[in-house]
Structure formats: structure tokens, C-alpha cells
Amino acid sequence: MLLALFVSCGKGDVHSDLFDFDLDNGISIESTNTFLQLPKAYVDTAYQWDTIHLNLNDGSAGDSLVTECGSWSYEVNPTTTVEIWFMTESLEDGIYDFSHEAITNDFHIIVRRDLLFGPAFEFGNFVTENSMLSQNIVAQGFSNVSNTETIDVINASLQLVNYNTPSQVMRFVMELRSEDVVRGSYSGTFEPFRRVEFDSDCD
Numbered sequence: 001m002l003l004a005l006f007v008s009c010g011k012g013d014v015h016s017d018l019f020d021f022d023l024d025n026g027i028s029i030e031s032t033n034t035f036l037q038l039p040k041a042y043v044d045t046a047y048q049w050d051t052i053h054l055n056l057n058d059g060s061a062g063d064s065l066v067t068e069c070g071s072w073s074y075e076v077n078p079t080t081t082v083e084i085w086f087m088t089e090s091l092e093d094g095i096y097d098f099s100h101e102a103i104t105n106d107f108h109i110i111v112r113r114d115l116l117f118g119p120a121f122e123f124g125n126f127v128t129e130n131s132m133l134s135q136n137i138v139a140q141g142f143s144n145v146s147n148t149e150t151i152d153v154i155n156a157s158l159q160l161v162n163y164n165t166p167s168q169v170m171r172f173v174m175e176l177r178s179e180d181v182v183r184g185s186y187s188g189t190f191e192p193f194r195r196v197e198f199d200s201d202c203d
Contacts, residue, residue, distance in 0.1 A: 019159045019171045027082065027111065027184035029138060036080045036113060041170075043190035045090075052086040053195050056186055061193055068198040070120065071128035077117040082184060084109045084158070084172075093163050098141050098156040098174075107158060109174070111138040111182060139174050139182050150178035164189070 026037045038056040042065070047053035055061060059078030066073040085108045086096070096106035112135045120131035141153030158172040171185040 018157060018173055021171065021183060021185065022169075022187070023183060023185040025186050025188070027080075027138075027182060030181040030183070031178070038080060038082060038184070038186065040078075041186050041188070041190045042193040042195075044193055044195040047085070047195055048197065049085075051089050052091060054082075054084040054086075054190065055193075055195065056082040056084075056184075063192075064194040064196060066196045066198070069128055070131045072117060072130050072132060074117070074130070077115070077130070079115050080111075080113045081115065082109070082111050091160060091163055093160050096158045096160070098153060098158075100141070100152060100154050102143065105141075105143045107156075108142045109153065109156060109172070110140045110142075111174075111184075112136065113138055139176055141174065148177070150176065150180075152177045 028035050042055045042061050044053045057078035058080050060076035062075040098105045114136040116134045120127045153174045156174040161169045169187045174182045
């Protein structure tokens, strides 16, 4: 039934039953009946690798989130994050789609939970102050990646309503290779921030 909804859902059909839910700023995992709260949402409209980057989390990123040599600069480390990369130059109201069979997609997405951050050591030597020590990936959807893992996104759709206004709403639905379904929604404005990744020599 869900696959049929994905197939029938077009970009102009903003009233599709696919988005008939409200999770009050969080995600749900259907197979385990799990709900994870995501009270914070950040947007970088000039992301260095792609055009627009969103970060939803239950921590705090502040006005910038920097990663360098495996260290993350979260003000408050999150336990759950949803990261979305849009392939468009700007966002507007509408429906954005992802298919694992497509060469290009409207967005890429990864959902992580059970994140644990802390200092990292190598051979007894201090390496980084705030590394991501462990994580569980709930879902991942990227173009041109030949993965066969159960967490791979097969189809996904994302809806934006009243974008860039106080009444803004984002909803998304993902069908995984395992046939699990992950839904998410966020109501409210996205806080502007800079997502900076340094690709430097860490030796």
C-alpha cells in the first residue's frame, strides 16, 4: 500500500494521503513503534558541498557545526539526528522525491540514533575532543550507491508547506529495503547555521 502511494504521488499533489500525519517534531520507526523527538532544526543555504543542508537533532548546533579530523563542535551533543542534502539551488513549497533506482534525486538523507560522543584516543594518545564514538543508522538514502543493507532507503518523499514562514511544516516518509517505514515531521522555522567540514591533514 505504501509503495502504491509513492508511485501515485506527484510533485503537484500536495494533498496526498502519504503526508496525512503530524509527529510534533520527531520521527517514528514503524517496525518497533519507536518515536524519537527532534526539537531543533537548522538550515545552511550555502553549504560547501551541496546547495542546501538541513540538520534536525535533539541537541544544539549553535550558529555553526564544524567537523575536523573526526571532532564535532555541537554545543550540546545530540542522540538523534536527521541530515538532509537538497540538490536544488533554493527551497520552495512542494514535494521532493528520492528513489534508489534514480541516477539523480531531489535530496539525500541519513537518520542516526543512539549517538555517543566523547574524547577519542589512538594507541593511548589523545586524538580528538568530541568524536562520534558510536551510532546506529536507522536509514540512509544516497544516489549512485550500490548498497544492499536493510537500512537503505528504497523510496522517499518529502513535503514542504509554507516554507520559510513561522507556520512552516516539513514531513517526510521513507520506505526501507527491510520494508520498514520511517516517518518524520517538523513544524516551525529552521534556524540558520553554517555546516563546515574541514578536509585537512589530521596526522
